[in-house]
Amino acid sequence: MSTDLFSPITMGDIKLANRMVMAPLTRNRADGHNAPHEINVTYYQQRATAGLIITEASQVSAEGVGYPGTPGIYSDKQVIGWKKVIDAVHAKGGRIFIQLWYCGRISHPDLLPENQTPVAPSAIQPEGEAVTLDGMKAYVMPRALKINEIADIVAQYKHAAEMAKQAGFDGIEVHAANGYLIDQFLRDGSNQRSDQYGGSVENRMHFLSDVLDAVIEVWPSNRVGVRLSPENSFNAMSDSNPREHFSYFVSQLNARNLAYLHVLEGDMMSKSASIDYRALRNHYNGLYMANNGYDKARADKSIHNGDSDLVAFGIPFLANPDLVARYQQNLVLNDADSSTFYGGTEQGYTDYPFFEQATTAEPA
Numbered sequence: 436m437s438t439d440l441f442s443p444i445t446m447g448d449i450k451l452a453n454r455m456v457m458a459p460l461t462r463n464r465a466d467g468h469n470a471p472h473e474i475n476v477t478y479y480q481q482r483a484t485a486g487l488i489i490t491e492a493s494q495v496s497a498e499g500v501g502y503p504g505t506p507g508i509y510s511d512k513q514v515i516g517w518k519k520v521i522d523a524v525h526a527k528g529g530r531i532f533i534q535l536w537y538c539g540r541i542s543h544p545d546l547l548p549e550n551q552t553p554v555a556p557s558a559i560q561p562e563g564e565a566v567t568l569d570g571m572k573a574y575v576m577p578r579a580l581k582i583n584e585i586a587d588i589v590a591q592y593k594h595a596a597e598m599a600k601q602a603g604f605d606g607i608e609v610h611a612a613n614g615y616l617i618d619q620f621l622r623d624g625s626n627q628r629s630d631q632y633g634g635s636v637e638n639r640m641h642f643l644s645d646v647l648d649a650v651i652e653v654w655p656s657n658r659v660g661v662r663l664s665p666e667n668s669f670n671a672m673s674d675s676n677p678r679e680h681f682s683y684f685v686s687q688l689n690a691r692n693l694a695y696l697h698v699l700e701g702d703m704m705s706k707s708a709s710i711d712y713r714a715l716r717n718h719y720n721g722l723y724m725a726n727n728g729y730d731k732a733r734a735d736k737s738i739h740n741g742d743s744d745l746v747a748f749g750i751p752f753l754a755n756p757d758l759v760a761r762y763q764q765n766l767v768l769n770d771a772d773s774s775t776f777y778g779g780t781e782q783g784y785t786d787y788p789f790f791e792q793a794t795t796a797e798p799a
């Protein structure tokens with residue numbers, strides 16, 4: 436039998452039941468302490484048949500926050516909340532990594548301790564608006580990090596990696612995509628530093644390398660994934676030569692022996708791609724996880740052709756807790772309700788029906 440989406444795969448020292456990954460999805464339903472609670476346990480457990488779950492982006496410190504209601508992984512209360520999520524996923528035979536996040540300039544003083552100004556590699560104000568508790572507010576001019584402040588943030592990633600281990604996660608994903616702090620360093624539209632953290636591609640990768648060095652002191656490298664988004668314009672991002680620059684970043688990651696490289700291919704905004712992702716993938720020796728708008732047919736073809744080893748699905752998993760079974764048996768899918776993506780209650784979160792429920796429910 437040839438390899439398909441449902442074939443098991445060995446990732447480092449763990450075996451995944453299939454190649455369908457639940458992509459990280461911000462849902463803004465943590466409790467008032469930014470800790471996971473009961474509804475989050477139910478939500479993740481419902482989706483435990485994924486070969487791997489990557490949690491929603493979770494800030495490494497209170498300073499890393501960029502949105503209301505997102506979970507963190509820096510306090511004891513958050514560790515206790517996550518432990519319940521992890522135990523519930525493991526009880527169903529699932530595997531779960533946590534995505535580590537620091538938003539940088541994609542934040543707002545209203546969301547930060549002492550109303551501090553968001554930080555970034557360079558003082559470049561992003562276009563767009565932050566989500567605050569008082570509604571949308573324009574992003575502010577961020578403060579460029581002083582070189583001696585960078586080690587503090589790296590230490591926050593290390594602390595979060597320790598807390599993730601304490602909680603019992605199977606591994607961690609370093610979020611280096613989508614316009615958040617690490618990506619702000621990687622791409623030249625947001626990084627105009629003239630010290631060793633900016634300028635050349637080597638220097639722009641310095642911060643990601645520091646973060647990886649730190650978290651790999653806590654976790655074996657084969658339990659650490661990295662997510663990149665070379666040409667995603669979301670969060671006012673740009674780069675002068677994403678193909679060339681990301682070929683360099685990807686080839687530098689080879690030496691790390693990571694669990695996987697996760698790539699958001701193309702642009703979330705225009706839904707188009709200009710880079711040849713097979714060519715990018717060819718720079719990488721380890722497992723490659725593809726993401727961004729894949730459906731079953733495209734994912735199967737990608738795995739079959741060796742364009743990817745794993746495929747991460749976002750919206751399909753959000754709306755179909757039993758997505759694996761539905762794809763395997765060619766069952767019809769639930770539609771996603773975008774009005775309940777961010778924040779709210781069980782509605783649009785834990786009430787998407789499993790196929791059996793959908794088909795055996797009494798007519799209204």
Ligand code: PHB
Nearest residue numbers: 460461492502610612613
């Ligand atoms: C979002 O909250 O819209 C969001 C968060 C993290 C991402 C992408 C989007 O990587």
